[in-house]
Amino acid sequence: MNKIKALFHKNKKIDTEQKIETITSNVPDTRIVEPEIVPLQISAELETQDIPPTSENIMIPSQSDLKQPIQNSPTSLHSSMDNDDDDSNLSLLSSDFASEYSYGLSQDESEINNLSEDNLFSEQLELSDYKLIEKIGEGAFSKVYRGKPLENSIVAQNYKNVAIKIIKKDILTLEDNELVEINGEKHKSSNRTSTREQVLKEVALHKQVSPGCKNIVQFIDFKESSSYYYIIQELLNGGEIFNEIVKLTYLSEDLTRHIGKQLGHAIKHLHSMGVVHRDIKPENLLFNPIDFIPSPQRKFRKSDDPNTKMDEGVFRPGIGGGRIGTVKLADFGLSKQIFQTNTKTPCGTVGYTASEVVKDEKYSMKVDMWGIGCVIYTMLCGFPPFYDDKINILTEKISRGEYTFLQPWWDEISDGAKNCVSKLLEVDPLKRYDIDEFLNDPWLTTYDCVPSNKDKDTSSSSKKRKTKQHRRRVLFNQFMDNDVLYSPAAVAMRDAFDISNAVARIEEEKMLTPVYGLSSLAEDETASFDEEQIKEEKRQQDRQQELENKMFHLKLDSSTIVKRRKQKLNSIP
């Protein structure tokens, strides 16, 4: 049994607990942060947007405002309102109906009015325009709630339900080594430069890229109170693609294409605006659920265990498969703007020649293509392309692009899929697919299944709908297998993605460093060889140190996540 494969599959007996234990500590996550847009620019950017003229829609406060926090007076920033039903052609469930299955709660409007004192979350006290209904997710420094805009509000005209990401301010403004409680655990803080600037940068970028792409989770509103930031977004009822991979073990080529294409459209939109996402992973892909249609005849791969492999169901081109309909990219916390769309000038840089700028932009964007490659590889076989339980070896493998199409799991996967993956996981960024090449890849643009009339949406018939409802209930229960979602294998897969993305970002920075990177053309050519050698040795040492620091933090993050997930699992009745 191959060790790597074993690590990522459930029901295979291996000691993954021990592997996870090697990366334990009690220091919280430190994101790799590059605040590129200063608060003033953010404010200017946000100010130009269509903000409904209400008394509450005031500008994000300046740094000086921050020193005198506003008590219970959230600032607000609405996005242009997009229609909630933009993917009605894909989703066979109404969003309310889907929510019922995803979160098991009634969507009755009375939900808001009936909330007793017990239902009140502490974050609610400083939020007046939205009602927090239930917690649906958790990030390293945030909680995400399903919420409802207050009746008669402008947002309520477009959205019945929203997702509200809440970041507690004191978590982001700590001195080094100060103790802080994050989601119930005490942690020693590390040196976080990401404070309000980071949050505002995320908000500004998210707001900027939201319009015009249905494969990006829509930004709706931003509020800031004395203790919290509230980022209000479109609610995606299905949850993370990550969970679907873990539950189904791997996805069919058609379903992988379906997700890959939508991810590709999101990235094309971002890149056309000069924005690089830099954190593409299955956890950041959310989806709206569709009807599950069981396969009339199950097909298994040689490597499947027919007793445990869950049915992915029938795939319908243009609609989806499994429960997965529309897929949207989320989490702009690590995104970076390379150039502004109107000017095409790079952000924060001057003095580059045009060709270098173009090369640098292209290079920077290639980091997302690498991310797409990792996601597609993982969806096709169920484990990530790069893995090793020793972080230094893992980093080496990623930097060198050392991955294989492991037997027997890749035996039945088409050559077209392998070709597409290898074009994305190409070490040389200049040879790596760009987004247009990816979207035109021959494998991506064909389907194995042929659409037939009977596969088209017939769910308008209420009789059929009722029988489907029952089936969905049964299936939904199966999908809620938390043991699988929080298993060591699933945690290891999350970690592998985090590390892979961090290494890719570091490689990107390295490439853009003068002398070694693409910007070398701009470097002073008169510098002597000796000076360059000394400089390079220093750079190498710095990079090594930086990588070690980042890897160290990633190790710590993992333990935080492991503990938090265990805690979450225990709290599930």
Ligand SMILES: Nc1ncnc2c1ncn2[C@@H]1O[C@H](COP(=O)(O)OP(=O)(O)OP(=O)(O)O)[C@@H](O)[C@H]1O
């Ligand atoms: N719009 C949304 N609709 C539905 N669920 C969401 C939405 N946004 C976030 N979530 C859920 O909340 C989780 C955490 O959100 P998010 O990734 O934005 O937080 P984060 O603090 O950036 O996380 P991290 O930094 O750990 O990656 C997501 O993985 C997802 O399960």
